Amino acid sequence: MADKLVYMFDDPRQEKTLKELKLVYGGKGAGLAQMTQMGLPVPYGFTIPCKLSTSAKTGWPAGLKEQVNEAIANLEKKSGKKFGDAANPLLVSVRSGAPDSMPGMMDTVLNLGMNAKVVEEMAKKNARFAWDSWRRFIMAFADIVMGTGREPFDHLMDQMKAKKGVKKDLDLTADDLKELSAQFIAKYKELVKKEFPQDPHEQLYAAINAVFKSWDSERAVAYRKMNKIPNYGTAVNVQQMVFGNMNEKSGTGVLFTRSPMDGEKRLTGEFLENAQGEDVVAGVRTPTPIEDLKKVKPELYNKIHELATKLETNYKDMQDCEFTVEDGTLYFLQTRNGKRTAASAIKIAMDLLREGMIDEKTAVTRVEPSKVDELLNKRISPKEKKKPITKGYNASPGAVSGTVVFSKEKAIEAKKAGKKVVLVRKETKPEDFPGMVASIGILTSRGGKTCHAAVVARGIGLPAIVGAGDLDIDEEAGTCACSGDVVFKEGDVISIDGMSGNVFVGPVEVVEPEISGDFAEYLKLCDKYRTMGVRANADTPKMAQDAVKNGAEGIGLCRTERMFNAADRLPKVLDMIKANNLAEREVALEALKPLQKGDFVDIFTAMNGKPVTVRLLDPPLHEFLPNYKDMLVEFTELRVKSETKTKRYAELEMWIKKYEELREENAMLGHRGVRLGNTNPEIYKMQV
Known part of the structure; x- marks a missing residue:
């Protein structure tokens, strides 16, 4: 009997814990299987496990294509629709799902199964919906499966909106979208040098391969490296489409069962009418806050609230859920433990403990140590509206506003005068240490998280940002430019946030750290259970x-x-x-x-x-001496000027000799x- 390579959402699983399920079927696949088995409204589908992601690079293992076709047949039976049938088409989404959440890093293809015949038949019932879904699929297939990028298609969309005198995609008519779809097909052929595939099975195999390959995309590899995520591979989830862009009674949304910002127990998130999930992420229109659905769609809000509460109770943690409403019917497409701020993580852990959902030991493990570090430093107020001018490496946590200086001497002078300064340098050297100590923050345009400025700043508790490469720092002129324009000069006030790496011009509102309330209670719990x-x-x-x-x-x-x-x-x-x-x-x-x-x-x-x-x-001992290169330059200049009899020349000669002796x-x-x-x-x- 061939190995089982494809799992329907309602197939029994031998894995017992959520962690085991995630390692095999990915976070999304595990969530879809569990939601299905809990009886939530989940569009039916199947998962190809993570382990096949790496083996599929050299070709599909024996039996995979046959099992995928068998799973599609199961989907057809369950849905009453037929893959590739123009009169009653089964359309699917193909989505990634790694064991660890990697938001925005992996690829998704929606509306797969459409072709020229399918769209014509769909248009007889709902023309705008049909042509909108078709143009979306062409662009997604070209971008994700064939690697053309979105830009050529976005450009055509912008041209169409300009031609019709509208600002939103939603304002384009069915005829506009039909014309745009024809342009997309022509652009696809121009870029790919092939006709757009009409066979849904061919589309499906190519999309599965593309999702597997997205695990090794440059951005995904960089994200895994930064977040220390092992090379597990990604699962692929194939799921019957439900359409948030069908009509005015449809829509798509994202919700959190508690606030990811402050941890308060309330539904937060966004809902976008007559749209697909990608529209929420892309920001094509301003969505409606979930809270507002209470007033405008109370029945929908109550159903969402009921199911979200059921999920949180099952997982015993704050959930981040994706959902779609098709013609008034609610479907859940994903659930996972939600990302959260440090303050939110503490509050959620302590609230869940008080509610009896988790025990004390679990509460301790619910907060990442790096999150605790955030709360021990000054940070920019959540109410701050100012936008950063650039971003560097977050080398040492803390947020400060201070007057710009470009040299250690100016920093020391300012400290004596009682001024608070931020030392701005291309890079720092050991001899800059007195100036660093005299400053309240450090900003450099060069270096990484292990450079001198970063290591010293962390050691002495100074907020620091390093490697802000967009900044062109002219220390002699006392100016700093970004994208060619001078953005600040010596004497101006800037603000840096060493936790996020953001740089701001002018002062910002800063919040003082305080060990009290839930944070103090949480730390007492840590003391109770720690062994070190x-x-x-x-x-x-x-x-x-x-x-x-x-x-x-x-x-x-x-x-x-x-x-x-x-x-x-x-x-x-x-x-x-x-x-x-x-x-x-x-x-x-x-x-x-x-x-x-x-x-x-x-x-x-x-x-x-x-x-x-x-x-x-x-x-x-040579590390305490003045900079060797600087001394050589000054020494040479004095020789060129024939000032070899001066006290400074003799002093430099002595220090250079001493440096070479000790180096x-x-x-x-x-x-x-x-x-x-x-x-x-x-x-x-x-x-x-």
Whole structure:
């Protein structure tokens, strides 16, 4: 007997848990099967499991085509319609469905099974609906299956609307859409160099292949990499079409059983009349909020509410559902656990616990650790309406507004004057550290999440955005351009959101973090069930205070070199490095000692008896010196100007020589840590 490769939605499954179902049939396939078996109104269909996604790259396994044809025959029997029959056609959708939700990354083909004969017959009953469905199918098949892209067809649509003097697709007549469909067919032949396929089975096989291939599309691969999603493959779901674009009693929508923004227990989402699902995503018209259906379509709202509640009760979590209304009849097309903000995740977990739907341990696991991090930093108010000018990598969380400066010197001056500044650089280097500490935020046009600016900013708790590549930063002129236009200059106010990576011109409304209410209760639950203690990385008294405030049980790593980098210590560190003998080094270290001692006293006071692990000086000494290339440039300029007798020339010559003497080819493995302590024991002696 051949292996079972295709599963009807109501076929019995051997997998017991939702997780097992998702791994085999994908999230969408698992949801469709469970909704069908719960008795919800779900258009009938079948699922091809995820495992075939990878094997199908080299050709379909034996038996798959036959089982797909058999499943279509089952669909025909259940629906009373016939695949490819002009008088009573069965039309289907072909949709992806990976184990992990990947919104917007995978492909869907709607209205499959239409051809020239089918559309002509359908048009006799409902002309506008028929031609609208036909033009949608041509574009989707060309774009997704044949890879032409949507743009050529969108351009034809825009031309038609301009010609007819209308702004919305909905305002085009049946004759307009018939004419547009003919243009689409001609454009398809021009781009693909073939006639549009008329055989529904040929269409179906090609669409299944296209959905399988979409798993390896550039955007899908990038999304999986970013979200650490394994290479499971995608399932394919083939489902009888229901039409939200049939008439004024039809429509399509998306709903959440609780608010994904604040977690409140109320239906939220959108409904679009006389439309298909793609229209909601594409934003072709402004949809109606689900809440408004209470007034305009109370019967529909009550039915949606009843079924949505049934789904949430079954899955014991907030659900994100897609639905379609065809000529007044409601159908559910998908359900999955909904994406949510940090605040929403906390509230939903605690509310479900209070409602008795989940236990305490489950509530703890319902919130991703990264979501908790969002709530411990200032963030932009949900009420803020300002649009960002660009986006970079979200390197270090927190939201701030401050005056722009382009150099560490200006940042330090501003800090002394009591001003709050955002340091804007192409990139930062170790010598910029004093300027970074003097700033309330960092913005760079280069670098990734592991660059200097990102690592240091996270280490000292500064909001930071790096790699905002659209920005053209001219540090000398004190200007920053985006898309060729200067958007801000030194002295202007900008705002950065290190959680989202968004950059704004001008101030924005910022919300302070607060551990209270549901958040405080949630953290108590975490303490109750955790098996691991948490100590902080903290290098300064301020960081130690923040660590205690946020519940740290001690300091696991206190890096003393961060203390050496402070503006009032660096000159003394340089005196120690340039010392010619032990006696001179000890004099410099004695000057550092009270500052270092003061730091330790303040840190130990803040920790109030909690353990502190101190790391003695670790990095190689050349990292404290001025930038080598900058020194060489200045040194060369002085030689060209014949200013070799000046004090500055002698100073540069000394520092360049010292840098070359101390420089490491591999700074991670060289003269650092315990080796530095062995050759310069006086440093560790002072620190101890």
